[in-house]
Amino acid sequence: MIYKCPKCGQTSEQAGNCPNCNVPMNEETAPANGGAAPETSQPQESQGSKE
């Protein structure tokens, strides 16, 4: 689990207060292995005619 400061964006693997702002850090649920940008480097064949 990753925790992120809502003010400065500082991230930490442990829950607690931000070392910079001294505010409680929120749980960051964003995927760490990048799921928003799917790589389409692989040639897709017979996936569908785009014409």
Ligand SMILES: [Zn+2]
């Ligand atoms: Zn902070």
